[in-house]
Amino acid sequence: MPKLIRWQSGVAAWAEDPFTAVDDDQSLPRGEVIVSLARFQREGRDLLAGGRGLGVRLESDDAPEALILDLPQLEVVALTFPKYRDGRAYSAARVLRERLGFRGELRAVGDVLLEMGHLLVRCGFDTVEPADDTTPEQWTRVARRYRHVYQRAADGREPAFAERVRV
């Protein structure tokens, strides 16, 4: 089981993970599950009808818009980084948060490294499954590494241009 780190009010901590990530050819266990987009499109109605918590895992070439009509019923959207250098999930995260209004848990999975923390939080992720041996304390620090930001993004931080008017 991968370990899960969750941010709350800017502080990262270990979190219980009630969800099981399920492959397409795997039979469904009890309880909350995260399935692929393809499986969700095939079995999603039945899974939701069963009353269990449901998450969908998007690969980096899946369009988040595919979930546009289902988002309020999903507890988790997991976005995959096949390699840390593959930055498509940052765009997907912002589209989910800022355009499609997703308010559930946005989870980073795959090749998720500490140095990405700042970007992940800014793009609207609130949980990560780190691929390295890092601690919540490190993730808290890395997400806060800059006192200012230049852009508005999904985290609601005040950008420099707004700060300048206020000061």
Added chain:
Amino acid sequence: MYRYDDIDREMLADRAAEFRQQCVRRLAGEITEDQFKPLRLMNGLYLQLHAYMLRIAIPYGALNSVQLRKLADIAREYDRGYGHFTTRTNLQLHWIKLKDAPDILDELATVGLHAIQTSGNCIRNLTADPYAGATADEVDDPRIWAEVIRQWSTFHPEFSFLPRKFKIAVTGSPKDRAAIRVYDIGLRLHRDGEGALSFEVIVGGGQGRAPHIGAVIRERLPVRRLLSYMQAILRVYNRHGRRDNPNKARIKILVASLGAEEFARQVEEEWSLTDKEAVDLPDTELARIRAGFAPTGFEALPPVSAAYEKAKASSAAFARFARHNVVAHKQPGYALVHVSLKAIGETPGDCSADQMELVADLAERYSLDEARVTYEQNLLLPHVKLDDVPAVHEALAAAGLATPNIALISDIIACPGLDYCALANARAIPIAQDIARRFADPVLAETIGELKIKISGCINACGHHHVGHIGILGVDKKGEEFYQLTLGGSADDDAAIGQVLGPALPADRVTSAIDHLVEVYLRERRQGERFLDTFRRAGLGVFKEAVYAEAH
């Protein structure tokens, strides 16, 4: 010039502090070179053939005297007393020790300089017209908009891991001095009859392995909407650019495969869904940045300077310098003065710490404290009184910085090549030096007129060979250095990719080949034609014949 405020400065300080931590962890062995590599690259620190190379960003090529002196200090203290200005208007220091890198970044931050985003698959350091704020033909100062983009693109949360690197160039003038058609995004400011400013947006240009001339995807973008439109372009690229093959990952490949029209449609669609007010800067912030570039300190002068005219009349050398290195300014009585980093026999773009200090002194004393770096690897003093040009010339000449060769045959662009670079197939610097020596006679160079030679040591084209009037590309043939010549390229308004002349030549035949090409041009040219014009009229054949005749 725009001065960084507390927020800008704290961003640089935070970044430098972070990198210091990362270096400490690396030097202590807590992280491996593999883990450290992406971190150092994000701070412009490359590992090259012989040492670490630090690439320092010079946003839109603009420096004040304090910054230029700091670069000189760093070159002297941490390197071998010189640096190399690149076609991206960055400064590269090629002999850096890892343990010194954090100190260098700290020192840079004290004067508002940094190495942020000079490497990696992110939005790189911006370039702009080096004549910005000084030329009569511009409709607006491109540095304003380059600074707007600089801030927006710094540590951008969504666009730090793009499919490939991403370069943006801005000009405010109808005459292109920023090579905007061979950039990932090229922006040209336009002012309509009612005074409203807009951008012509060009996407998908580039050099490297697959050279492309960029396509216009929007004729008129209101300037207030710049950042939201940039976000739309970058988002389409980030989501759909190829990631399976680094050689096909630049935006030019996406634009070419979709077609410019379809790419534009996708951008417009993305943009139509964008909350523009959330992305675009408020007018007050645009005004704040604009004020940072307001012209100040100009004196009201007569358009003609007796001292300047007298110097031209009394010295043939000064008159030649005036013809080639001095350009008319929008302000009467002022001029732009090119500082040539192409002294005959020297390395193109190299500048010693002493030379940097001299240019800093001249900038402070004679050029309203401003100096510029041009993508053609020279420096520029943008605001010199005509009265002062003779004194500036004298000081430059004494330091080997007044070669009167701007845009002439010895004003050669060359990448560092195999003398430094781990990617290179062949050396570029000795080829440039040899050609420059052959055409060292200033009278001959002047007779030949505008001729832009550009040399790259490999297909990545850092030396812009594709857009040289004569391009020279280093290739490896079974372990030997060979050079492929291309003719007819241009990075200017008449942008074009050069055509291959014929089989690659060994190093010792390159200069004689250039000789033959020049002979053909001088023989064939008609009144007023540059080399490029003659080539375009007469075609490849006559040139090819002359170069390869002796092989038959």
